[in-house]
Amino acid sequence: MSYFSDLGLAEPLLRALEAKGYNDPTPIQQKSIPALIEGRDLLGLAQTGTGKTAAFSLPSLHRLITNPQPRKSASCRMLVLSPTRELAAQIAENMRGYAKFVNMSIQCIFGGVPAGKQARALVPGCDVLVATPGRLLDLIDQRAFTLRDVEIFVLDEADQMMDLGFINPLKRIARLLPQQRQSLFFSATMPQAIEALGKQFINNPVKVEVAPQSTTAERVEQRAILISQSEKQALLTMTLRAGLAEGAADPIERAIIFTRTKHGADRVVRHLTPAGIEAAAIHGDKSQAQRTAALKGFRENRIKVLVATDIAARGIDVSGVSHVFNFEIPNVAEQYVHRIGRTARAGADGIALSFVAEDERPYIRAIERLTGVKLKILPLPEDFLREAARLPAPAKRTSGEMQDAARRDGGRRDGGRRDGGRSEGGRREGSRSEGGRREGGRSNNDRRLSVHGDRPRDGARSQGQREADRARGERRDAERRNRDGAARPAAAGPRGARPAPVRSQFDPLRENVDAAPRGNGQRRQRQG
Known part of the structure; x- marks a missing residue:
């Protein structure tokens, strides 16, 4: 008998857990599952990678299984909100695994x-809906979905929601x-703003805290390394080359490199590729297909290095990440905690290496x-300058990157769609997309989707108007043809007025020719 069977979970869930090899629960699961089975509200304070998904999924699915209800059109019984696309997809995938032996949508x-x-x-x-706030509100505005039948509500990574500007959508x-x-209500940190937001969602909750607030992973x-900004790329390339080589003293199994900006992530990849290091970037300017392909290659170990921005820090749950590189130090200290939380998962150890420029030292302090942890300062490698001079030049931008840059310059990001909150470029994702449109492409006034599948009304002009x-x-x-080439009058008013046409020295000759009499069959005689 395992801990999960002692709790009295439904038999299909126990079979799924056995198939996954889950016997020993994590601390947050031990503290959360009994209270949630009783139907209590919960306020959970725990870092990412501590087993939160199973902590809220198992008791919630148990409730849905033991109290079956028919599905209602365009609604759900359980709603899970997530800040990023990758994290939403990850939660849905895990929940499908737990519900594999039961008929659940x-x-x-x-x-x-x-x-x-x-x-x-x-x-x-459906029974369970996992969503990002921006797309959920878009569908609600388009009358394609309703929340009136929600029995269980889960807000995951609440502090990340606040960082991305989701407060008004929430x-x-x-x-x-x-x-x-x-x-x-789950959050890795609990500042006052998050605590005030939690009071709007939860009532007399059970508080579960499995780690001190804002602490870093103990096994990381x-x-x-103190280095100038211009030398960071060379140091990163040399470090990855040495760690990915066979027989390395400090081997790198998988590495995630964090940058502050999107174009910075693309630039890092362009420098790594000529050095023989296969890497992929993931950020908001990449299409969903590109992001999915990059994560799939990283999970399948075909790509050893993943370059990401902070928006992806909460959505990457890949085991075996041995190193996290802070290529640029985050200007928000809490983001550092989430970055290094990508390593040392599932009981493993990890290394977080930060490249600190002179202007970034206040961020480190x-x-x-x-965190209450003092970083260990390492010296530059002895042969750094000599080896850095031998590194190849960066690769040219690909056509896809140039298209991304063109979209940035034109004010349109990610195809004009966003999944909620504040984007990395500083615009709202939930209320407006980066291209000034809703995520569905058109605004709600131009297009409405009916829950009964009616055709969208796209605001096109009628046949009579055309x-x-x-x-x-x-x-x-x-x-215009009847005017026979007559001069167009100047526009009225001081603005837009056209200057009088300049008369040519040949104009009198043309006037005499036009005024000459012509009879039937008589040819025009040229004057002068």
Whole structure:
């Protein structure tokens, strides 16, 4: 008998756990599952990678299985909100694994893919919906989904939601949820703003805390190298080359490199490729297909190095990440905690190496105050300058990267769609996409999706209006031909007025020729 069977979980869930080889629960699972089975609200304070998904999934699925209800159109019984696409997809995948031996519909929606296809999939209803706030509100605004039947609500990574600017979408979602529900609120940190937000969602909760607030993973060895900004790329390339080589003294199994900006992530990949290091970038400017392919290659160990921005720090759950590189130090100390949390997962050890420029030292001091851990300062390699001079030049930008740059310059990011909150470029993702449109492509006034599958109304002009426009155009063309080349009058008013046409020295000759009498068959005589 395992701990999970002692709790009285439904038999299909126990079979799924046995198939996964889960016998010993994590601390947050031990403290959360009994209270959630009783139907209590919960406030969980735990770092990523501590088993939170199973902690809220197992008791919630147990409740849905033991209290079956028919699915209702365009609604769900359990709603899980996640800040990023990758984390939402990961939660949905894990929940499908737990519910593999029971007939249960688990849907996942996020930005970057057509909203119409997702809306049609939700028409028959589902048992569990995992969503990002922006896309969820888009579908609600388009009347393609409703929250009136939600029995269990889960808000995961609440502090990341706040960092991305989801506060207003979350407040709006809170107003749409029914009052009678079970609410679960998880966060890695608990500042006052998060605590105030939690009071809007949960009522008399059980508080579960499995790690001190804002602490880093104990099994992560935290190192730092002081270096100028211009030399960071050479040091990174040399470190990866040495660690990925066979028989390395400090072998690198998988590595995640964090940058602050999207174009910075692409630039790192362009430098690594000529050095023989296969790497892929993942950030908000990449299409969903590109992000999925990069993560799949990283999970399957075909790609050893993944370059990411902070928005992806919470959504990457890959075992075997031995190293995390802070190529650029985050200016928000809490982000450092989430970055290095990508390593030392599932009981393994990990190394976090930060490249610290002169202007980034205040960020390191803030991180050390927050975590209570002093980073170990390492010296530069002895042969750094000589080896750095031998590194190949960076590769040229690919056509896809140039298209991404063009979209950035034009103010359109990620195809004009976003999955909620504040984007990495500083714009709202939930209320507006980076291209100024909703995630579905058109605004709600231009396009509405019905829960019954009606065709969208795209605001196109009617046939009668098009015919009237065509008739007006034909009349204008006829009037223009009838003027026989007469001079067009100047525009009225001081603005837009055209200067009088300059008369040529040959104009009097042309006027005399036009005024000459002509008879039947008589040819025009040229004057002068």
